Amino acid sequence: MGKEELVANLYTLRAGLSVISKQKDIVDSQQKQIDGVMAEIDKCKSEIKVLNNQINSTNYNITVVLPDELKDKKASCRSEIDEQRPSKKNTIALTIALFFIFAPALMSVSAFLLGPLTVTAVLGVVVGLVIDVSLVGLIVGLNYKVKNNKLNKRLSQKYSDLEREYDRYIADENKRLNEQKSRLKSLERQLSEYKEKNMVEAIQSYAENAHPAILLADEMRNALNAQYTPILSQSDWANIDLLIYYLSTGRADDLKEALIQYDRQRQTDEIVGAIRQAAIMVSNQIREAAFNLGKLMASCFDVLSQQLSVQHSQMMSALNTINENIIANTEAVEASLAAQVISNKELQKALSDKIDTGSQKLVADMNSMKKNLKN
Numbered sequence: 001m002g003k004e005e006l007v008a009n010l011y012t013l014r015a016g017l018s019v020i021s022k023q024k025d026i027v028d029s030q031q032k033q034i035d036g037v038m039a040e041i042d043k044c045k046s047e048i049k050v051l052n053n054q055i056n057s058t059n060y061n062i063t064v065v066l067p068d069e070l071k072d073k074k075a076s077c078r079s080e081i082d083e084q085r086p087s088k089k090n091t092i093a094l095t096i097a098l099f100f101i102f103a104p105a106l107m108s109v110s111a112f113l114l115g116p117l118t119v120t121a122v123l124g125v126v127v128g129l130v131i132d133v134s135l136v137g138l139i140v141g142l143n144y145k146v147k148n149n150k151l152n153k154r155l156s157q158k159y160s161d162l163e164r165e166y167d168r169y170i171a172d173e174n175k176r177l178n179e180q181k182s183r184l185k186s187l188e189r190q191l192s193e194y195k196e197k198n199m200v201e202a203i204q205s206y207a208e209n210a211h212p213a214i215l216l217a218d219e220m221r222n223a224l225n226a227q228y229t230p231i232l233s234q235s236d237w238a239n240i241d242l243l244i245y246y247l248s249t250g251r252a253d254d255l256k257e258a259l260i261q262y263d264r265q266r267q268t269d270e271i272v273g274a275i276r277q278a279a280i281m282v283s284n285q286i287r288e289a290a291f292n293l294g295k296l297m298a299s300c301f302d303v304l305s306q307q308l309s310v311q312h313s314q315m316m317s318a319l320n321t322i323n324e325n326i327i328a329n330t331e332a333v334e335a336s337l338a339a340q341v342i343s344n345k346e347l348q349k350a351l352s353d354k355i356d357t358g359s360q361k362l363v364a365d366m367n368s369m370k371k372n373l374k375n
Helices: 003-082 088-114 118-228 234-248 255-266 270-292 294-320 330-338 344-353 359-374
Strands: none
Touching: 003 118, 003 234, 003 344, 003 359, 118 359, 234 255, 234 359
């Protein structure tokens, strides 16, 4: 096989890997759509959990915290008022003081009015004492009653103020509770829509687009294996750009020399720079190579397309035998896959579309798609 034909075959192998890489882009896009819906579902669930905790907290405030606070504040007000009420000690002191203030005068007046005789004078003193005690009792009682009435009125006013204040608090909490419940219903509807609509649509889209892409990538991988493994071991496919670089720049005249050149550079630090340089050259020369090696590449594309048709027929035959209970979307997958026969033009387009993707990444994409097939 001549050098130009060898380079054309390596470009064709790269085109096939580019097709697989493009299928991986489809799968990644579909998986990203599912992941996005899952992220929204998880976010919605998290918000619902937080909101339920907030609703429970608000309910607890309304039924327990605020009533307990009101009760405690009322008790505090009562204690404060009770401290201002006349004490027993003060009442006794006032009584004694009034008694001694009024006693002399009352006894003198009574004795004078009842007469100068000793008996009547004594009687007058007694009468004065009785009047004194009665008057003092009346004064002390009225004082106690007036003060208590004022304090009770003040306590009642404080109770009323507190109750109005806590009525506002409870009204605010009820408003917040209603808003939280309304938000909860909205989130639950949103979660239901994510699960019953968005996720179903994402899964259906994955089945209709990603599954055929996975199968098509497998077809291409099998076709590439059948066509190019006899020429180049699959373990060396990641180095296609380097091999093309060695051959195109005259550093090697055949594949064996190119592989030896690669092994020699791999043992030194030069390999990193060589890979980068090769990727740049291949990226710059893909269109030029398609022009210069047009006939050779077209011939290689034809051979690969024929090999792909064989793989495609085998795949379609295998799909026809799959039980519908195993894959519910078999018909949709078959219909989509049947329309995806790769032509020479599409191979060329894939080669151009992946012009900036290195061969190492292309092979990594192929291996990733192989794992997707197993899953």
